[in-house]
Amino acid sequence: MNIDIRTLIIIICIATVFELIAIFIQYKINKVYSGIGWWLLGFTSLAVAYGLLFFRGFITSQLISIILANLLILIGKTFIYIGIARFFNKKENLKIIISIFTIFLPFYFYYTYINSNINIRTSIVFTAYAIITLMISQILYRNKTKSIRASINLNVSLFFILGSFFLFRAFLALTVNPINTLFTPTIVQTSTFLILFSEGFLMTFGLIILVNHRLNSENRENQENLELIFNTSPDAVSITRMTDGKYIKVNEGFNAIIGFSREEIIGKTNSDIKIWQNNEDRQKLFKTLSSEGFCENFEALFQDKYGKQMVGLMSAKVINLNDIQHIISVTRDITDRKQNEDRIKALLSEKETILREVHHRIKNNMNTINSLIAIQAESLTDSSAISALKDAGSRVQSMMVLYDKLYQSSDFEKISLADYLPDLIDEIILNFPNNDSVKVEKHIEDFILDAKKLHPLGIIINELLTNIMKYAFTNKQEGLIVISAAIKDGTASVIIQDNGNGIPDSINFENSTGFGLILVGELTKQLEGNIKIERSKLTKIILEFKI
Numbered sequence: 362m363n364i365d366i367r368t369l370i371i372i373i374c375i376a377t378v379f380e381l382i383a384i385f386i387q388y389k390i391n392k393v394y395s396g397i398g399w400w401l402l403g404f405t406s407l408a409v410a411y412g413l414l415f416f417r418g419f420i421t422s423q424l425i426s427i428i429l430a431n432l433l434i435l436i437g438k439t440f441i442y443i444g445i446a447r448f449f450n451k452k453e454n455l456k457i458i459i460s461i462f463t464i465f466l467p468f469y470f471y472y473t474y475i476n477s478n479i480n481i482r483t484s485i486v487f488t489a490y491a492i493i494t495l496m497i498s499q500i501l502y503r504n505k506t507k508s509i510r511a512s513i514n515l516n517v518s519l520f521f522i523l524g525s526f527f528l529f530r531a532f533l534a535l536t537v538n539p540i541n542t543l544f545t546p547t548i549v550q551t552s553t554f555l556i557l558f559s560e561g562f563l564m565t566f567g568l569i570i571l572v573n574h575r576l577n578s579e580n581r582e583n584q585e586n587l588e589l590i591f592n593t594s595p596d597a598v599s600i601t602r603m604t605d606g607k608y609i610k611v612n613e614g615f616n617a618i619i620g621f622s623r624e625e626i627i628g629k630t631n632s633d634i635k636i637w638q639n640n641e642d643r644q645k646l647f648k649t650l651s652s653e654g655f656c657e658n659f660e661a662l663f664q665d666k667y668g669k670q671m672v673g674l675m676s677a678k679v680i681n682l683n684d685i686q687h688i689i690s691v692t693r694d695i696t697d698r699k700q701n702e703d704r705i706k707a708l709l710s711e712k713e714t715i716l717r718e719v720h721h722r723i724k725n726n727m728n729t730i731n732s733l734i735a736i737q738a739e740s741l742t743d744s745s746a747i748s749a750l751k752d753a754g755s756r757v758q759s760m761m762v763l764y765d766k767l768y769q770s771s772d773f774e775k776i777s778l779a780d781y782l783p784d785l786i787d788e789i790i791l792n793f794p795n796n797d798s799v800k801v802e803k804h805i806e807d808f809i810l811d812a813k814k815l816h817p818l819g820i821i822i823n824e825l826l827t828n829i830m831k832y833a834f835t836n837k838q839e840g841l842i843v844i845s846a847a848i849k850d851g852t853a854s855v856i857i858q859d860n861g862n863g864i865p866d867s868i869n870f871e872n873s874t875g876f877g878l879i880l881v882g883e884l885t886k887q888l889e890g891n892i893k894i895e896r897s898k899l900t901k902i903i904l905e906f907k908i
Contacts, residue, residue, distance in 0.1 A: 366546055369554040370415045376558060377408040380565040387572055394575070399444030400568060406437030407561065427473055431486045435465065438493040441564070445497055448571075449504040457496065465489045483534035491527035494520050508582070512574035516567040523560050596693045599626075603650075603679065603686040606630040618694050620666030638662040638670060646677065650688060654679045663692070671696040731757045752877070755792055755827055776815060778846055778853075779807035782822070786844060789823055793830040798838060804845040808853070810908060817884040818855070818904075821892075824877040825857050825902055833861025833900070843899075853908050858901040864894055 381404040388397045410433035439458060446453040465485060472481045498520035505513045533549055591598055597615035601608050608626045616622060619636055626634065637643045642661040649656045655678040663673045677690035731754050738750040782805050790796045810818070826842070834840035841860045846853065870882040870892055885892045890906025 366550060366554060367415065369551070369558065370411060373554065373558045373561065374408065374411045374415060377404065377411055377561050380404055380561050381408050383565050383569060387569060391572055391576065394448060394572065395450060396444035396446070396448030397572070399440050399447060403437040403440030403444060404561075404565075406433045406440060410434040410437060427482070428469060431469070431482075432466075435462075435486070435489050435493065438490060438497075441568075442493055442497045442500070446500055449500070451500065451504065454496070457492075461489055461492055480534045484531040487527045487531035487534065491524045491531065494524035494527060498524060508578035509571065509574045512567070512571045516571055519563050519567050523556070523564075526556055594691070596691050597673070598689070598691050600680075600682075601631075601688045601690070603688055606632070609682075609687060615692075618665070618671070618692070619663075625666075634666075636663050636665070638664050646675070650677060650679050660695075672699045751792075752827065755789065755823055775809045775811045777807055778810055779805045781810075781815060781819075782844070782846060785819055785822060786826065789826045790830065795830065795834060795840075799830065799834060799840040799842060802841070802843045804843070804847075806847045808848045808908070810853070814888060814906070814908065817887045821881050821884050821904065822855070822857070824881050828877055829857070829859050829861060833859050833863075835862060837861065848908065851907060853906055855904045856901060858899045860899050863896060863900050866896070869894060 381401070384397070384400050384404050388401045391397055410430050413430035413433070439461075442458075443453045468485050469482060472478045472485065498517050501513050501517045501520065505517075530549070530553055591610075592612050594612060595614050595617075597618045598612040599608055599615050600610040607628055607630050611623060611626050615626070619626075619634075621634060631637055631643060639662055642659075646656055646659055646661070649659075655676075657676045659675045659677070661673055661675060663671050665671065672695050673692040674695045675690055675692040677688055680687050680689050734750050734754040734757065738747045738754070741747050741750070783803050786801060786803060790799065790801055793799075822844075829842060843858050844856070846855045848854075868878070870878055870885070881892065885904065885906070888904075888906040890904060892902065892904045895901040895903065
């Protein structure tokens, strides 16, 4: 009994649409895998091609009815080949693909338009089909892995058999069974379309099995890896059911830290094993998980099987297992760390106390030295000696101000300049009998300096202000001193200017014979800075150094 070829083509068209839907579903749910999109393009091309084959008897244009239909079938199979290569993260062999189309198209056009011969065309078409199909079989075979070997073997066999049949069909078209038209209901033609029908079904079936087999294999590997991570973690990992608080799973780290065996834990609740020392902590954690779904770095007190207290740092998250909410938690024993932190805090507190006491004693000792210098000065009659002792006392006084600030500060190494300089300036100015007639303006920016730089800076300012108060306002009823400090691009600048008598041009910090200016020059070198004098309407001294 002969089967109508058109009927077979209609059946193939309908089957291809369903196959296309099946591949589309795979594409939507398995986007993590490369290549399935190419399969979708391939089956779409096949569906359109079989539709054109059905209308071949009604479409007079050979370009559409003959060339386009067979070309779309070849393109569809090529897309499937590319998709399988991409599925295994491999590159398709573009050279062979280009070669196939380069040879196929000229010959196919020739035996369609110039020398129309359906048997040669059929042989050319099925030879191209065979090459692409066998290439699919080859790339599957080369990517045979142990985890999905069964599904790959199935697909290798399927595509190899199909490729072999297409070669056999190409041979028959030229020799044993020539045909007159596409719809000639011969045994070979009928068998060919039955094979094409079976090809689509088996190819879809094989590809879906391949995807699902790989997915199951990777899920199994992921589960094994997660199980390995779960059990080898040194932290205590547990899974409990939210509804009743029963332990579903614990790792070896949990057993090692808490002391209970798995058999003593599984199926029990927190109330049964009593590992939480404060029930309020557990309720707080549960409330946070209920409202937010996760909790990180939650610190709580626990006790092991034998009642030993420990401090745990817990992170937990609500997860769904079989549509039931569970809590997965990871708890790290930080008891030793907390004890070390407490010891460090105690040592730091002790250090701060000692440093504060040291600065206080240094200040008191300097005060004693200053008092001794003052007593010694009162006992002398030589004015130059008295002046020298007073200058020394003033220098000691500037250092006393620094140590007083260090004593009061929470940071014993750094101080704000805005907190230190104004008090130092006031202390220096008050030492001179003409302080009421001299107006002092202070413009001090708030920036931090360490004590190593504050020591020399304080003495420099003391020397400069002392010189100004001694010599700048002689024979003047009143005077003005402007002191500013600022920072720019990591460089601090301190400027002291006055409207006094001015400094002679012959005096500078490099060739001065006075001890005070020599001291200022040396301390400036210690700061790795530079200092200069500008003489105009106001005498201006500028000190700059890197902080």
